Amino acid sequence: MSDKRILLVDDEEIILDTYSSLLSEKGYYVATACSGSEALAKCFKQPFDLIITDLAMMNGDGLTVLEEIKAKSPHTQVIILTGTRSKVMSEFVSRLGAYALIEKPCSNEFFLSCIKDALMKVRTLL
Numbered sequence: 001m002s003d004k005r006i007l008l009v010d011d012e013e014i015i016l017d018t019y020s021s022l023l024s025e026k027g028y029y030v031a032t033a034c035s036g037s038e039a040l041a042k043c044f045k046q047p048f049d050l051i052i053t054d055l056a057m058m059n060g061d062g063l064t065v066l067e068e069i070k071a072k073s074p075h076t077q078v079i080i081l082t083g084t085r086s087k088v089m090s091e092f093v094s095r096l097g098a099y100a101l102i103e104k105p106c107s108n109e110f111f112l113s114c115i116k117d118a119l120m121k122v123r124t125l126l
Helices: 013-025 036-045 062-072 087-095 108-125
Strands: 005-009 029-033 050-054 077-082 100-103
Touching (some): 005 013, 013 029, 013 108, 050 108, 077 108
Parallel strands (some): 005 029
């Protein structure tokens, strides 16, 4: 069982259910939020090692979550999920401090590999 805490943020229930089940099966502690504002409220109450957030959501988008998290906790890794990936957006979120930009849907293997790599980076930063 991993001691790493992950917050998964998406306004689509199917994404929350699918990815939280996948991560839980791999032994991660996973909390969920259905909006950016809910995610930030949870982050201010407890620390997370990794935030995985959708880019486009109602009530606080992924960029706002990324900026607020990095301002509060620079070592927390953030992965952005998007329906349409572009090189410009990848470079932009990278400059803001995101670990990765993942286009959804993606394979479970790719998703889990990104999670593992991001959490390994957390260990090296601490």
